[in-house]
Every structure is written in C-alpha cells, then in structure tokens.
Amino acid sequence: MTAHAPGRLPDDTCDRDPIWDRELETASYEQAVERASGIWEKQFAYLMERSPYYARKFREAGVGQARVGLKDLSRLPFSTKQELKHAIDESPPFGSNLCVPPEQVKRVYQTSGTTGAPSVLALSRSDIEAWTVIGTRTYFATGIHDHSSVLTTFGAGPFVAGHTHFVLSRIGSRSVPVAPGDTDRVLFGLRAGLADTLLSTPSFAQYLANRLEKSELDPASMELTHIVTGGEPGGGIPAIRDHIQTVLGATVTEVMGIGDIAPSLFGECPEQEGMHFCGDGHVWAELVNPETREPMMIETGAVGELVYTHLTRQAMPVVRFLSGDIVRIGPSPCECGRNTFRMRVIGRRDDMFIVRGVNVYPSAILAVVGTFRPRVTGRARVIRKTTDVSVPPPVPIEVEVPDGAAANGGLMEEIESAIHSALTFRSKVALIPEKAFGESGYKTRLTVDRP
Numbered sequence: 389m390t391a392h393a394p395g396r397l398p399d400d401t402c403d404r405d406p407i408w409d410r411e412l413e414t415a416s417y418e419q420a421v422e423r424a425s426g427i428w429e430k431q432f433a434y435l436m437e438r439s440p441y442y443a444r445k446f447r448e449a450g451v452g453q454a455r456v457g458l459k460d461l462s463r464l465p466f467s468t469k470q471e472l473k474h475a476i477d478e479s480p481p482f483g484s485n486l487c488v489p490p491e492q493v494k495r496v497y498q499t500s501g502t503t504g505a506p507s508v509l510a511l512s513r514s515d516i517e518a519w520t521v522i523g524t525r526t527y528f529a530t531g532i533h534d535h536s537s538v539l540t541t542f543g544a545g546p547f548v549a550g551h552t553h554f555v556l557s558r559i560g561s562r563s564v565p566v567a568p569g570d571t572d573r574v575l576f577g578l579r580a581g582l583a584d585t586l587l588s589t590p591s592f593a594q595y596l597a598n599r600l601e602k603s604e605l606d607p608a609s610m611e612l613t614h615i616v617t618g619g620e621p622g623g624g625i626p627a628i629r630d631h632i633q634t635v636l637g638a639t640v641t642e643v644m645g646i647g648d649i650a651p652s653l654f655g656e657c658p659e660q661e662g663m664h665f666c667g668d669g670h671v672w673a674e675l676v677n678p679e680t681r682e683p684m685m686i687e688t689g690a691v692g693e694l695v696y697t698h699l700t701r702q703a704m705p706v707v708r709f710l711s712g713d714i715v716r717i718g719p720s721p722c723e724c725g726r727n728t729f730r731m732r733v734i735g736r737r738d739d740m741f742i743v744r745g746v747n748v749y750p751s752a753i754l755a756v757v758g759t760f761r762p763r764v765t766g767r768a769r770v771i772r773k774t775t776d777v778s779v780p781p782p783v784p785i786e787v788e789v790p791d792g793a794a795a796n797g798g799l800m801e802e803i804e805s806a807i808h809s810a811l812t813f814r815s816k817v818a819l820i821p822e823k824a825f826g827e828s829g830y831k832t833r834l835t836v837d838r839p
C-alpha cells in the first residue's frame with residue numbers, strides 16, 4: 389500500500405509540498421491551542437457585542453460579562469440545528485444571529501430542508517475566504533494539486549457543496565463541472581480524458597463501478613486515478629472503498645464538512661486512515677460523550693460526537709454546535725507529516741438505533757452487506773416502523789441486488805447470519821432489485837421510515 393511517497397497519491401511525482409499550510413498543519417496541539425485561544429478571545433467579545441442571539445443565550449446560561457476563554461469553552465451552552473433555525477425564524481431572512489449589516493452579506497446558501505423549510509447560511513466576504521482556505525487545505529490533503537484535473541459532480545446549486553469550485557480554483561487544478569448524478573456526462577468526461585480525478589458521493593462512485601463492471605468499457609482505458617468521496621459516509625467503509633478502488637483502478641479518499649460550520653472541513657490524505665481536521669485557526673473542534681455530552685479528550689481510539697465553534701466567522705457565527713456526527717479518532721501524527729487529528733465517521737446520531745441495548749449505526753450494516761458483492765450492489769437501508777430509538781429484532785433491512793440476478797440461493801439467510809455474527813442482532817433481510825430500490829441514488833438514505 390505504501391507504493392507512494394508519504395502524503396502523496398501513487399504516481400504523483402510532482403515536487404510540490406503535499407501540505408498546503410505546513411506551519412499550521414504540522415503544529416503541535418499546544419501550538420494549535422495557543423493560536424486558537426488568542427483568536428477566540430476576540431470572537432467572544434465580538435459575539436457579546438454583535439450577536440443578539442448569543443448575547444441572550446450566554447446571559448441565560450449565567451455567563452454574564454465575564455470572559456470565557458477557550459479552555460473554559462465547556463462552560464458555554466451547546467447550539468443545536470433547531471435553535472439556529474429558530475434564530476432565523478424570529479427575524480427573517482437572516483435571523484437574530486446575524487452579526488453584520490445585511491449589506492455585508494455577500495453570499496447566501498440554502499440548506500436542504502430535509503427536516504422542514506429550507507434555511508439560509510449567510511457569509512461575509514471574509515467568511516467566503518475562510519471557507520475557501522479551509523476547503524483548500526482539505527482537498528489538497530486528499531492529494532489534489534494544481535496538476536490534477538478534477539471532474540466534480542458537487543453541484544453549484546443552492547447548497548454549500550458548490551463552494552468546492554472556489555477551492556479547486558484556489559488550488560489551481562483543472563475543473564470539469566458536471567451536475568450531480570449525470571452519469572452520461574461523467575462517463576463522457578472520463579472516456580474523453582478530461583479528468584484524472586472524480587469528486588462524487590460514494591453512492592455514485594459505487595454505482596459507476598457497478599455499471600463499468602458490467603460494460604465493455606475497460607476502466608484502465610480512462611485516466612482516472614483518484615476519487616474523492618463526500619456528502620455521505622461510505623468512502624471510509626472498507627467493503628465500499630475496496631470495490632470502487634478495484635473496479636475503477638483509482639485511489640479513494642474522502643472529505644467531510646458540515647454546512648453550518650464549513651462545507652469542507654476534513655480531508656483524508658493518501659495514507660487512507662481517516663480524515664484530517666483542516667479548520668485550524670478558523671474552527672475549534674471538541675469531542676463530547678454522545679450520551680452525557682461531557683467533554684472528551686481528542687485522542688487515538690476515542691469515540692464521541694464532534695462539536696464546533698467558529699473562531700473567525702463574521703456573519704452567522706456558531707458556538708459549540710452539536711454536529712450529530714459520531715466519530716472515532718485515529719492515530720496521530722500521520723505519515724503524511726500532518727499533526728492535525730484524524731477521524732473516521734461511525735454514523736449520524738439521528739440514524740443510530742438500539743437493538744437490545746446495543747447501539748447500531750446503519751453504516752456498520754453497509755460494511756457487512758458490501759462483502760457480498762457482486763451478488764449485491766452495495767446499497768442497503770434499514771426500515772424503521774416507529775420513531776422509537778429502540779428497535780426490536782428482527783430488524784427489517786432492504787438490500788439492493790442487481791437486476792436480473794438469478795434466484796438468490798440462500799443469499800438472504802447468508803446476509804442475516806453475517807449481520808448477526810458481526811453486529812450481534814437478528815435481522816430480516818429483503819432483497820430488492822435495482823429497478824425497485826429507487827433511483828440509482830446520488831445519495832443513499834440509510835434509514836427509511838415506513839410505518
């Protein structure tokens with residue numbers, strides 16, 4: 389696996405430093421704390437003065453006028469998605485947490501509104517720049533350099549994923565934009581040799597791999613060497629990653645961000661052992677116990693929920709935002725030279741359910757199902773009959789199988805037994821042909837409510 393120089397993709401022989409901001413990304417934890425503490429002091433004063441929302445929230449939490457330093461951050465209350473939405477609703481369009489005059493809002497993104505009406509994210513000129521800086525470190529860490537040519541399916545529509553275009557242009561790579569899920573144009577671009585790198589969701593990369601596996605087109609005839617997945621977990625699940633890498637003959641690395649904080653905040657380097665935190669100087673990350681919300685050390689092996697605080701955001705700054713992402717911290721420092729912490733997403737808090745006292749994340753089910761390829765496509769979802777977090781066994785799971793696959797010959801039972809031995813709960817597997825499973829999803833929902 390180490391047929392490459394540290395921090396570099398295989399066959400990348402350029403002489404560029406593979407770390408975008410060497411001083412910052414190789415700094416020790418102590419140095420990072422020191423830098424962030426100074427910036428946070430100003431940000432805290434800024435919030436008290438400019439944000440009616442946080443001034444009130446802090447007052448209600450009994451913080452008073454006393455300064456709260458970075459090391460005492462846990463004295464401040466958490467912010468939730470619902471609260472931020474509420475802050476917008478009480479003073480639309482930008483809400484009571486807008487800290488700049490509206491004329492200084494220079495870019496507005498919308499959130500998908502999967503839970504209710506769309507919400508907005510407002511950015512000042514310097515906020516746009518901060519997102520670009522963080523995103524540039526992120527994508528550079530994955531191995532994208534100025535010599536890369538990047539076919540991106542991260543749409544430029546109303547959503548924050550579109551910010552990737554600023555990032556690619558900052559790195560100086562070639563950008564070949566394609567609409568999300570437009571398979572024909574992606575295939576055209578790859579066949580024509582327009583790009584050596586693909587940015588897509590893992591669902592889409594998986595779909596592409598399944599499709600090429602069945603077609604006469606030899607993936608080796610394409611120049612594709614690198615796939616960066618984002619938008620959902622999957623690129624870090626071995627069964628999914630290995631399949632995409634083997635069929636498409638490319639290295640898979642993943643990125644992750646969160647709209648309310650920064651759209652590209654973590655980037656996995658070619659060592660492929662988790663995503664590096666790339667927000668230093670602009671975003672402060674904490675880890676908390678998912679049940680008690682007590683602060684945890686960010687150290688190798690720790691499992692917790694990520695919480696974020698903006699250090700420099702001007703327009704809609706957020707403090708101690710509960711991300712809902714449950715992650716496992718990886719080892720550091722990394723071979724690539726970065727000293728920033730690495731992590732792998734275990735799952736979304738909202739997707740988690742409990743079977744007889746055991747916490748289950750649907751991505752763990754994907755990891756098991758994926759090992760049954762090529763008899764399955766790799767997609768699967770959990771059917772939730774109630775909104776209860778507790779699910780009685782057997783847990784209903786739908787597994788996608790290729791259209792026209794011959795009678796399954798015991799496949800259901802084999803998957804049920806593999807899930808039982810890996811995850812210790814009983815399931816009831818239904819095999820669903822591709823046509824019936826639904827759109828060859830650009831994103832796959834891991835749980836579906838179906839009373």
Ligand SMILES: [Zn+2]
Pocket residue numbers: 395657658659664722723724725726
């Ligand atoms: Zn690394």
